[in-house]
Amino acid sequence: MDSLNETGIRLFFDEELFILKEKAMNLPSESQPPVVAEPEAEPYSIAFKGSNRKGVVVLYENTSEESLDASEETLLLNILKAVGLSLEDVAIINHHTAKQKWQDNITASKVIAFGIAPASYNLSCNEYTIINHSNAQWLFSHSLAQLADEKPLKAKLWGKLQELFPDK
Numbered sequence: 102m103d104s105l106n107e108t109g110i111r112l113f114f115d116e117e118l119f120i121l122k123e124k125a126m127n128l129p130s131e132s133q134p135p136v137v138a139e140p141e142a143e144p145y146s147i148a149f150k151g152s153n154r155k156g157v158v159v160l161y162e163n164t165s166e167e168s169l170d171a172s173e174e175t176l177l178l179n180i181l182k183a184v185g186l187s188l189e190d191v192a193i194i195n196h197h198t199a200k201q202k203w204q205d206n207i208t209a210s211k212v213i214a215f216g217i218a219p220a221s222y223n224l225s226c227n228e229y230t231i232i233n234h235s236n237a238q239w240l241f242s243h244s245l246a247q248l249a250d251e252k253p254l255k256a257k258l259w260g261k262l263q264e265l266f267p268d269k
Contacts, residue, residue: 147203153192156210158203158237160196161245162217167195173245177215183259184266196221209237211265216244229257231265240265 150168151159159177161169169177181191194203196217219226219241226232228241242248242258 147194147199147206149199149203149207150188150193151191152189153207153209155186155190156208156237157186157191158207158209158212159191159193160203160212160214160217161193162196162215164197167198169193169245172249176245176249180258180262184262185268186266204235209235212237212239213262213265214239214241216247217241229261231261238265 148167159181161173161177163169168174177193178188181187192203192207192209194207196214201222219228219239222234222239224232224234224239226241228243230241232239240261242261243251243254248254248258
């Protein structure tokens with residue numbers, strides 16, 4: 102700015118001008134590529150059905166569709182109703198799409214897993230055994246499709262659900 106004629110600049114502007122000292126900028130040399138900031142990773146979003154008001158997570162495995170088919174969903178809602186829960190009380194999650202990432206985003210005090218092997222969560226237990234894991238009570242069951250077809254499995258599940266939800 103020192104090389105500019107102050108009188109010449111005043112011809113272009115009607116307002117009062119102030120000359121500020123410029124700070125030297127360190128520009129990258131040709132040998133150094135410019136540093137580009139990495140965009141922040143977006144948080145992983147988990148798709149689930151329900152509102153999870155009571156911290157009950159229901160996991161199921163469906164590799165062909167994002168959601169349960171109508172008959173399995175009806176069976177699940179009837180099971181939930183039998184223990185005094187509604188869709189607003191739970192988070193219904195497809196384990197196939199969410200894997201274990203749901204645990205980072207959704208709080209659970211109880212987890213009911215339909216058709217998912219306990220080994221998927223590094224657990225060694227049998228189906229229809231209530232275990233404590235990750236600050237929650239877990240119950241693994243056969244798939245909803247198997248439960249629909251086999252009454253003895255429904256009876257096993259019902260017995261354990263009564264233990265898991267003793268108030269109902």
